[in-house]
Amino acid sequence: MTRQPPPLLVFSDLDGTLLDHESYDWTPARPALERLLRLGGGVVLATSKTAPEVATLRDEMSLSDWPAIVENGAGILAPGADGDSDREEYDCLRRALDGLPADLRGAFRGFGDMTDADVAKATGLAPQAAAKARTRAFSEPGLWSGTEAQEATFTKALAEHRITARRGGRFLTLSFGRTKADAMADLTDELRPRHTMALGDAPNDAEMIEAAEIGIIIPNPHGHPLPPLMGEAEGRIRRIDLPGPQGWNKAVGQVIDELELTKAGVAHG
Template identity: 40%
Template sequence: MTKPRLLIFSDLDGTLLNHEDYRWEAARPALKRLDDAQIPLILNSSKTAPEIRNLRQELANTDPFIVENGAAVVIPAKTFGNDEEQVVNFGAPREEVLKVLAAQRESGARFRGFEDMSVTELASVTGLDAESAGRAKERLGTEPLLWDGSDEELTAFRAALAAENLRLVHGGRFHHAMGIFDKSDGARFLLGKYREQHGKDAVIAIALGDSPNDQQMLESADIPVVIRGVNSDEVQLPSAKHAMRSIKSGPEGWNECVLNLLFEYGY
């Protein structure tokens, strides 16, 4: 019997990357197995294109990737017959998001976004080095922010953004102001491209994430994997999805779950 083709979609912070120091080495065994089996690993994160490009170099990853919670999909040259790299955009551009946020601040909303912070300040808040913090500020369609108001004010703020056709999504560390898109949009788009490429061969989509920010991506996958983390208990999937949940957190849990799934499917 022919093995199905697997496609891996993975969140980064708190999932493939350790929440404290952003390291991925604990997942090295599973990453090598994916590479040996030529199974695409599609990074799907709130991180920016420059941030993910840098990490892809470390991982020797050459697959498409999804940036800023689905703001854009980047398709490397020669992936689907395309001669040059392609960028497919979803949702509102960042300029529109910042304009709405500025109006909300004038109305009394209390928050600090990446646009408000210098590279040094952002490095201090995130634990990133200055170069990495600079990459994090180069955004296409989203604005991460730290909320400084009350829970009641946050509810009102969320509603005000919704009235402007924007969403506020809570990730592992920041809230993300963004257009009407999420991580599942880019994942579904790429899944369609791979299924078209492979014709009649079965393609099974596996998604790994650790926070409510990953909810839609996990729901859209054939096999959702919830990695243990700070907010993972808030991820509640439909019972029909039969989600896998890791025992360990971060890259350790990622490694174990991916290795188990590869064994299950004969890789």
């Protein structure tokens, strides 16, 4: 089936952006989300979460007709897919990680080093959801317990294996370098939206926010504020005053109004 180019395609981080940091609730964003979908727009979830995790959330949000960006851009979940993926890339990453000097390796505790119960405790997820979070195909989030100087050495050592280390809202995530912005560019080329918008709250969202026509920085009460981003001074990127899904709802509603999508007659049956 040929998809009509959406009038507005929203690329959205999950944790701390569309999902509340504590409760993982997304329903405060429902009014703007449903309004966007009625107008023929779409949402591409863009997250560090795994494909199995995202497939479940995507179904709950009635977004299964849209692709999703998983594991910080390392993979794309096709519309309607259930999240099964080849783990070869993840296994290669873990071998490189385990080959590091003991002091560096010991300071990083990845999801592959944890049990489902450990991940549930570290994330606040229910045990079943934590099991899905550990079903990784492309990247490895983890907790760093070393010094800043050790982290720099750790990152440099991984770079020799073409592995990057990027900070998200809670975790240091290792991958083979593709970002949310890289995956966003691929999907924008494919879907050809009239307008693009991106929302996020963490450093690993910055490139995606900067790459969108309209970028929204959601405040993160659990982390340091993002530094000024390219495009912020001229207003193309803006900061919303509410956290999580409340901020998402406000920002998306404002952009729909600003673009006058309702007046443009873009509503689809």
